[in-house]
Every structure is written in structure tokens, then in C-alpha cells.
Amino acid sequence: MQINRETDYAVRCVLYLCGRxxxxxxxxxxxxxxxxxxxxxxxxxxQKLSRAGIVASHQGVKGGFSIARAPRNISMLDIxxxxxxxxxxxxxxxxxxxxxxxxxxxxxxYWHTLRTGVEELFAELTFDRFLEDRLPGKPMPPRTxxxxxxxxx
Amino acid sequence: MQINRETDYAVRCVLYLCGRxxxxxxxxxxxxxxxxxxxxxxxxxxQKLSRAGIVASHQGVKGGFSIARAPRNISMLDIxxxxxxxxxxxxxxxxxxxxxxxxxxxxxxYWHTLRTGVEELFAELTFDRFLEDRLPGKPMPPRTxxxxxxxxx
DNA sequence: TAAAACAAGACTATATTAGTCCAGTATTTA
DNA sequence: TAAATACTGGACTAATATAGTCTTGTTTTA
Ligand code: SF4
Ligand code: SF4
Numbered sequence: 001m002q003i004n005r006e007t008d009y010a011v012r013c014v015l016y017l018c019g020r021x022x023x024x025x026x027x028x029x030x031x032x033x034x035x036x037x038x039x040x041x042x043x044x045x046x047q048k049l050s051r052a053g054i055v056a057s058h059q060g061v062k063g064g065f066s067i068a069r070a071p072r073n074i075s076m077l078d079i080x081x082x083x084x085x086x087x088x089x090x091x092x093x094x095x096x097x098x099x100x101x102x103x104x105x106x107x108x109x110y111w112h113t114l115r116t117g118v119e120e121l122f123a124e125l126t127f128d129r130f131l132e133d134r135l136p137g138k139p140m141p142p143r144t145x146x147x148x149x150x151x152x153x
Numbered sequence: 154m155q156i157n158r159e160t161d162y163a164v165r166c167v168l169y170l171c172g173r174x175x176x177x178x179x180x181x182x183x184x185x186x187x188x189x190x191x192x193x194x195x196x197x198x199x200q201k202l203s204r205a206g207i208v209a210s211h212q213g214v215k216g217g218f219s220i221a222r223a224p225r226n227i228s229m230l231d232i233x234x235x236x237x238x239x240x241x242x243x244x245x246x247x248x249x250x251x252x253x254x255x256x257x258x259x260x261x262x263y264w265h266t267l268r269t270g271v272e273e274l275f276a277e278l279t280f281d282r283f284l285e286d287r288l289p290g291k292p293m294p295p296r297t298x299x300x301x302x303x304x305x306x
Numbered sequence: 307t308a309a310a311a312c313a314a315g316a317c318t319a320t321a322t323t324a325g326t327c328c329a330g331t332a333t334t335t336a
Numbered sequence: 337t338a339a340a341t342a343c344t345g346g347a348c349t350a351a352t353a354t355a356g357t358c359t360t361g362t363t364t365t366a
Pocket of ligand 1: 091092105106108161
């Protein structure tokens, strides 16, 4: 029951963009080093966020990323969903999947309820909350990447 | 953000034992086939539950497992915690671990709040709730194991 | 039109999951 | 008291997921 590292990184990226004045365009490189997210991983994450309409991407020379929605319209649930897919809790709650005979399982409906509860918690937490504490440009704590070096086979 | 299969199996095992009259002693074999949990995996899971004091184990010929606490004193949180360890949500919430400089991270306290919220949800859901719906001995839906056959290398 | 940036996706090492298997220990009962 | 039965503990494993990197291509600006 943990979010993964990619999601934590994604939160950092969005947080950084939320902190820029007027949704300024910022290069992946800057986000990456400011928030201590491995460079090329950051690109991948920003692409996901971009496709999901949370950030906007701009190609070309003066390109980069900018925030696409007001911070108060971006929730923790949005980020988790974009990165990890719909919050499922248990397999029987994944859309396509069903566990043999889910309708007859006495536990199934309770998992469903729990999921809803968790989703509400995550949806309530929007990014404007973080900005109260953190002025734009403040440094972010590094989180040691597992693999920093390139694969020098 | 999913519980793992072992936890789902653990819930099934506990549920089955809760359904037995007077905390009757039941063999792992019976639990396994009644609840469709792979046999040897069930043993392992029951051992964990036993060490955690949720079920009691009895060795020897008429041995097996029985429920060790009243169903209403066993919660979903208990099971998840026993099987997967303390609910952490993010690395910075694991006891020993800290992410470089967690105290300065603006997101950290919010993860903490979310964790507390999720824990409450899981703690509220106790096993007596399931028994309202399900009379002892009702069959359980199978959940197709990933690996059914023994490793015949 | 060259340089700067993102886009898409193939590729990889390591960790975790989802189990199996076996040698040993405790308990009952013939 | 010695089988037989059932749990205990731990080593072992294949498949999958995680946490990244790298390369090639496309868009935009100066
Ligand atoms: S909760 Fe019930 S329906 Fe869902 S996966 Fe577990 S056994 Fe299947
Ligand atoms: S939330 Fe903050 S402290 Fe926690 S892991 Fe992420 S960056 Fe580190």
C-alpha cells in the first residue's frame, strides 16, 4: 500500500510548476534539478502529465512546460491516477478484471467502499494547499535515486 | 496503490475462521480449499497471522488454526499491517527511512495526514461486518492463482 | 537551417510478488 | 512408544513491476 517513486516525483514536478509566476514556461531540465528528479525520468513523467492535461508542453527552442490548470483544481488523486492508473485497492475493483465470481464475495462491496473513501481523501488535497507553506522557488529535498549512473554495460 | 494478493488471501482465511462455530480448530488444508487459496501459500499466511495473534495455531494430529480474537476486534487495518507491514503511503513515512531532508518538504505533512485518514478507514472495517452477510460455510469465489502448478523444472 | 527543446518508445537492471518445497517439531492415538 | 498428522521455519524460484536510461524523431525559434 504505497505510492511509487514516480508519483512522488510527479507531485514534485507539478508543485514546482504551480510555484512559477503566471504559469511561466519552464524547461524539464530546470524542474529536474530544482526538484531533484532524475533528468530523463522527469521527461517521461512530464509527458504523462501533459497528455493528462495537468501541465501544458511547449516544443521548440523556448519550449518547456507550464501548469495547465489552477493549483486548486489539481488534486493528489489526479496525480496518482495519471501516474498509476485508477486507484483500485484490490484486483476485483479494476475495471476489466474480475475475481472469478466477485458478485458473490462478501468482502467485495467493502473494498469498494474503502476505495471510495480513499479517493475522497486524495481528492480533497489540492495543490493550492501546498503553496500556502511554500513560496515559489524554494529548494526541494533530494530523494536519493536508486540508479543515478547510466547503464555502462 | 493496491493491496497485494497475499493480503486478499489473508482476509479470506480470517473470514473463514471467523465463520466457524465457537472458534473451532480448522486445518490449513480445509481453509485453503474452501477459500481457494493456494495450499502452501495459505500455510505461510496463516503463520504470519498466528505470530500476530490474530489466529491461534495448534500443532499435532488434531491441529489446525482457530480464530484468536472476536471478529469485531479484527480490522482490515490489522490484516494489511500484519501482511504488508505498517501502512506507509510514501517512503518518507516509513519509520527508519527518510527522504534526504523530509522535514523541509512541503508535501510531507500532507502525506502524513492522508496516511492517518486511510488508516482510520481501514480500522473502522471490522470482521463482524462481513458475517452479517455471510453465514458460516458459504463458498468463496475463486481468484485464479498466477501459478497453480508446481515448479516441475 | 541549426540549435534547442519536447515526444515516443524500446530497452534494462534490480526489487518485489506470488508462490513452492523441504527438513524439522509438536501432538495425538493405536 | 512409534507412527501418523499437522504446523514451523526458511530456502528457493519464475514472473512481473519498478525505476530508470537511451535513441531517434519532431517542432519551434532565431
Ligand atoms: S475481495 Fe472478494 S471479489 Fe475481491 S478479489 Fe478478493 S475474493 Fe475476489
Ligand atoms: S513527500 Fe517530500 S519528504 Fe516525502 S518522499 Fe516525497 S519529497 Fe521526500
